[in-house]
Amino acid sequence: MLVPSLLVSLGMVILTVLIHFRGLSYLIAILRGEPARRFRAHHSSWRQGATILGVVFGLFFLHTIEISIYALLFMYLEIFRTFEAALFYSAASFTTLGLDIVVERSEWRLVPAIEAISGFILIGWSTAFLVSVTARMGLLEATLEQNVDPPPPRGENSP
Numbered sequence: 386m387l388v389p390s391l392l393v394s395l396g397m398v399i400l401t402v403l404i405h406f407r408g409l410s411y412l413i414a415i416l417r418g419e420p421a422r423r424f425r426a427h428h429s430s431w432r433q434g435a436t437i438l439g440v441v442f443g444l445f446f447l448h449t450i451e452i453s454i455y456a457l458l459f460m461y462l463e464i465f466r467t468f469e470a471a472l473f474y475s476a477a478s479f480t481t482l483g484l485d486i487v488v489e490r491s492e493w494r495l496v497p498a499i500e501a502i503s504g505f506i507l508i509g510w511s512t513a514f515l516v517s518v519t520a521r522m523g524l525l526e527a528t529l530e531q532n533v534d535p536p537p538p539r540g541e542n543s544p
Contacts, residue, residue: 390492394499397458401451405507408447409514412440416518433522440518444511451507452479455500462493479504 416436455478456471465471477483478497481504 387495390495393458393462393493394496397455397496398499398503401454401503401507404451404454405447405510408443408450409510412443412514415443416440437515437519437522440515444515448479448504448507448511451504452476455479455496458496462496464493475500480508481505 452475453472456465456468456475459465459471459475460468465474474497478500481501483501
């Protein structure tokens, strides 16, 4: 029964990665909608703090959706009888905390293992995103304090 378990796991990885990608794209769109001129006109650490908190809560919401989808899968596969138990197990798997709970239906025990790998990668992706946003906020703050134009972005035309 390895093949069905692998196929279900692959489908879940694809689904959660696409959800995460779309969610991060949405957060980027929100951040870009915040014009830099507003920061120049009303520069405050409160606004930057609120922006960072918004990103943190957005990432938390994304992970909650992803964990919940795995929990719904565990319910569908009849691994757990209650959503609460499935959600608890999914959160423990997703965060790679893991539990000593043995999945009752052994033919599906690969699914939480793959969920752990997926969660590890998605949490790392979120961390990198948050660090990037925080660094850009600091760069903006330094630029505003110096009252100079920001350095050009690194890219194809960089030396």
